Amino acid sequence: MFWNHRAALVVVTALLATSACGGNNSVPPAGSAGNSMSQLLNRPGEQPSDVKPANVDTTSILKRLKKSVVIGSTVDPTNGDMGPTSINIAGTTLGKLKKGQLVVCNYADSSGTAGNGTTTEILGPGANTQPVTFVADARIKGCDGDALSSGNFMYAAGHTSGLLSAFTNKGKFYKSYGPPLQAPSSDVDASNPGLYSAEYMFTTDSKTGSIVSFSINNYGNPRPTQVVTGFDVNNGSGWNVLGPSGIQYSKKLDALYVVDGVDDTIVQITHASNLLVKDEITILPGGTTFKCKHKSVTCANLIYHGSPLNGPVAMTILPNGNLIVANTIGGNKLVEVAANGQVLDTRTIDKSSIPHIFGLRAIGSSDSNAALYLTDTKTNKLYLWKQ
Template sequence: MKFALRYLLFVLPTFALVGCGGSSSSPVSNPPTRNTIASLQHITTVSSTVDPTNGDQNPYAIAFAPTSFTGDGNPAHVQPGDLIVSNFSNASGVNGAGTTVEAIRNGKPVTVYNEMNAPTASGGTVSTAGPVAIAFAPNGNMWIANYGLSGTGNDGNVQIVTPKGIVNQTFTDPRVVAGWGQAFNGGYGGKLAFFTVNVNAGTVVRINISIVNGKPSFSFDQITPDLGHSGNNASNIVGPQGMVHTADDTLYVADGATNSIIAIPNSTTTGMTTGRVVYQGSPLNQPAGMTLNPLNGDLIVANQKDNNLVELTPSGQVVAVKPVDLTPVNPITGAGSALFGVVATTDSNGNLVVYFTNDNQNTVEKLSQ
């Protein structure tokens, strides 16, 4: 496919509606379209995502920095509310060789982090590549899932990076290599945890955070068996990827290998589980990124195999399908696949707005009314 407490200072709730129930392969329903992607008619280009310093391209992760931390005003640092995008490939188009993270400001990409020789909090530097997914802690720290420079995932990791671009932690535990997704639990039940994906194994892993003598301590729990994956390198790997955590502690996982959405209840404390199939089959078509509709709690999923966005209720009802890139996708090679990351928010009038990365154009696009 073209495809501390400096670590965590305090907890904000996850704003979402509770999801429950489940079904599969139900037809598109016809509810009122207000506040869904069906009501959005305009696609505009927000910005190029090509890194201005080294030409990195192929945007994957997209996320908004929280507004809950204090920015320092330095344009080279992540600031509250920034729209953040990562580049998976280098200027030559080598998948997994990208190293840069951009803040999209005033229609342009601004480099806020480079994974090559990044400074560490303990002194020295660390290098990695292939940032796939990003989730934020309330203090502005980025949790980045990296697939790795080799393109096999074996040298991937999860990093915690401050808004100033300092690496606080690099996790290389075998359970969290081959990073392909990232989500925060919102501090559910007073417990802090991030979720990541080892796509080479098709598994979801929880990184638990506790405070010991005023310092963060981390532990790892694999919470799913292989949910389904295929491929073996950065150009063809497919598996569990997009993740959304909701206020009832359900973790939703999109799996492109099985064309399914899986719900994992009690995700902050659960042991090994296969979860519950919320939906499987068409119109899902190799789902990748996933986000939450902030107005109704629906799941909005980005398809790689047809460049459609699909909106579903947490109970498995298809609400809408919206084509956002008309490039034909080769069903064998994946050439023409545009979509990877997606994030939803509201505009100043309270209307739904969806931002997504377009790998065909190396841009961030906006779907709005």
């Protein structure tokens, strides 16, 4: 647990500043724990030897995934929104969501115009299920993130609206968060079971090149704070937006993982629960080196840089701690990277110059039962790849 003296001072200050504004989303307490790793410098295409975990599993899961199952169409049944992106899985049965069901964002409207989608769908977990609208709201326009809290509240990132909007587990609007967010591009809930522990929401922004954090329960810092800055962005539009995205959280390590499609990097942020002050970490130009205000508290590591990464946007953590990333340039290719930066496998889904894979979510408890959900904007379907 990271409820230390430094955290207490920051949070007390934040609570005093925001007490006049009311409370926040009351959900079951959750916190984090992990081990720090030192900042390091890296040459493109090389990985740091001094941050290799002690027991890295270099088994390729991607090689094992031979069977593809159609879970269902992601086209919204009410307004025809399409273009599926982010995938999240309900960890419990609360409200309209049952444990194991999936929530998918639609980034495009019924005409296929990217950035105009305003819906999220409930699907699965079984094959050939029909989508059910969970939320339809203009505040999530350009939906490209749909993180679920421990209480099944959904935090939807509206890339076009510029808002991160919270909805109850029944799909009712709860609250929106704006500045410092401008173009949220992905989000993740960082929760761990633990008494008096904060449950943080981390959101990437493809316009400011930052990560914004705030607590959604009664502990931690409730004020949206830009805790990481400096990721490179391309100021693109539609399906061609690149910058920090695909954010994932490792409970085991209390670490964030982020891809940047401009620099073709995978970056790890250590001790995510200690990201409490503005611009705690700065990603320096080029995306491979970092400046950290408190290196012993939280910092960044370069996991990988360069080919075969090519405009990555989506990412997921496998049960063994390794990563699968989806490219959006040079064909729709998946890249599997071990926690020590070793490339384990690649798989080309199609060679189209149009990007299609914007949502990935791994499931399972071990190498033997690991599987992968992915969305495809070419077919507007959600798939499960199994062993």
